[in-house]
Amino acid sequence: MSTHLNDGSLTPLYQQLMEEIKVGILNNEYVPGEKILSEMELSELYHVSRITVRRAIEELCTEGYLVKQQGKGTFVNPRKMSRKIEQIGDVMGFSEACRACGMVPGAKVLTVQRCPVRADEKRFFSLDSEENVLYLQRVRTADGEPIMIENSFFPYNAFKSLNPNELNDASLFKYLKNTFGRTPTSTSQTTLEIVRASTELATYLDIITGDPLFYMNAYFLDQNKEPLLIGRQYIVGSRFVFNF
Amino acid sequence: MSTHLNDGSLTPLYQQLMEEIKVGILNNEYVPGEKILSEMELSELYHVSRITVRRAIEELCTEGYLVKQQGKGTFVNPRKMSRKIEQIGDVMGFSEACRACGMVPGAKVLTVQRCPVRADEKRFFSLDSEENVLYLQRVRTADGEPIMIENSFFPYNAFKSLNPNELNDASLFKYLKNTFGRTPTSTSQTTLEIVRASTELATYLDIITGDPLFYMNAYFLDQNKEPLLIGRQYIVGSRFVFNF
Structure with a gap:
């Protein structure tokens, strides 16, 4: 997976990050039920702020790709x-x-x-x-x-x-x-x-x-x-x- | 369209009525934007109570087939x-x-x-x-x-x-x-x-x-x-x- 988001792009970085994670899930590059990287880890991997990571994760939870478990972390929703x-x-x-x-x-x-x-x-x-x-x-x-x-x-x-x-x-x-x-x-x-x-x-x-x-x-x-x-x-x- | 619902059926009458109306919409027997019959008219046509009619209409509104307009009546949602x-x-x-x-x-x-x-x-x-x-x-x-x-x-x-x-x-x-x-x-x-x-x-x-x-x-x-x-x-x- 590419770790280079496009900083000069008109598409906000959080959306680019959402697409990266979403395509990974749809192509089974992430295992359903698997815990994803922490905010800090994602922020370092993609060279973006934690605010950007947080927004991307929130939207992916809204869309049903990810699911947050209180105190445990964020997980890939069980495979559709x-x-x-x-x-x-x-x-x-x-x-x-x-x-x-x-x-x-x-x-x-x-x-x-x-x-x-x-x-x-x-x-x-x-x-x-x-x-x-x-x-x-x-x-x-x-x-x-x-x-x-x-x-x-x-x-x-x-x-x-x-x-x-x-x-x-x-x-x-x-x-x-x-x-x-x-x-x-x-x-x-x-x-x-x-x-x-x-x-x-x-x-x-x-x-x-x-x-x-x-x-x-x-x-x-x-x-x-x-x-x-x-x-x-x-x-x-x-x-x-x-x-x- | 049949006006005989099945009184001895295990399926509640309101669900049977919902299906009748829904199939009518999907098969374009109802014109989108058209006002449907009043509760009283539907109740007489199908020989069911007004409570049954009301429940069927409410559920069809929830599902997006019908739309209520305050003080005007209930209409078929514009064609999908x-x-x-x-x-x-x-x-x-x-x-x-x-x-x-x-x-x-x-x-x-x-x-x-x-x-x-x-x-x-x-x-x-x-x-x-x-x-x-x-x-x-x-x-x-x-x-x-x-x-x-x-x-x-x-x-x-x-x-x-x-x-x-x-x-x-x-x-x-x-x-x-x-x-x-x-x-x-x-x-x-x-x-x-x-x-x-x-x-x-x-x-x-x-x-x-x-x-x-x-x-x-x-x-x-x-x-x-x-x-x-x-x-x-x-x-x-x-x-x-x-x-x-």
Whole structure:
């Protein structure tokens, strides 16, 4: 890592230092959970004042890259989980993504129910207004920590035999393959945006109301390009990186 | 839109109502800026209590889908801009994405400078430690409203003739094509995560410190698969939807 910040630059030194540390974290040059150098050490290494170092560290704490522990020092926030985003020919399930990051995936079924069909579900599954969808809601964990609320919607008639007891601590994609012979292999459309956690979601996810979440809405097709399921996931922003 | 919520469902009625309204907004069945039905009208339409309606509306305001205006009613939040995410063979620039949404793109150059090269820039551009990068920072707007801080990094020697005066209210991708004959056509790697706005970013983007931002780090290749630029964008969460 360069230790030469640009003194004549229009970008304030604390911002340059922030970028140095941030890129180090994103490129795994820092180990998550690792204690970073002290203010004095950073100040000597980068030839900047301690005020500059302090400001850079404060901003990186605000952005969630670092975390201060009273009396112990400043640490690199535990690694955000990295996951390959769903794209044509390469749809990665949560369990698989989790294991690829060296973490143990978990799942707990919150609810399974028969629901009236909504406009976009009717269109995607080619259902009639009187038909129903099967709604499966689970909380997904990585190493025991809640990462997302997974909402999955299926055409009711084809999936009414879905057994929720087999979906605790199990891969949904693997279950669909083994039980129904169908594999999500692509998405017809996916939107990704940021929303704030409602009180309900915050409770399930062990975060604070208003904390930012990824909201991903995806229409999954199976290996024969037939509509398979709609996923509406709420993913904890501070615990997830999309990588594509 | 269905007006039958599921009374026997384990999902609270207010959540079912939230989902109905949310899907309507995402599918553009509601016009952004449009006033939604009153509490009483929604309560009659969906056969639920006004307490249920009030809770659903409050949560949708928290999540940013609706916005209350004192004494005027509740409105659909102005449309989040939709943008095709960068992917192999289909890299869409901000200006193009903006126009596709019927909005006028804008850009203001904040800084252009020569900087020491960092570890990931060295690797991507195959530079030596003594070489430099050219750092271009702009704020990008849609219909005059700030949407993102665009940070672009180029190998200094190849791009030192880049003229910042031509990059106000102009497409960077078009400028690179016209001036250097190079077009960003794919990305070698892209990460997308949520960070909180620092004081500095919040000021540029006209938001509040701590507001959630998409942070997108992308390595762009040109039409010959040669490394072209690194983009590190901070995008206002409440004003952007990735669509891929």
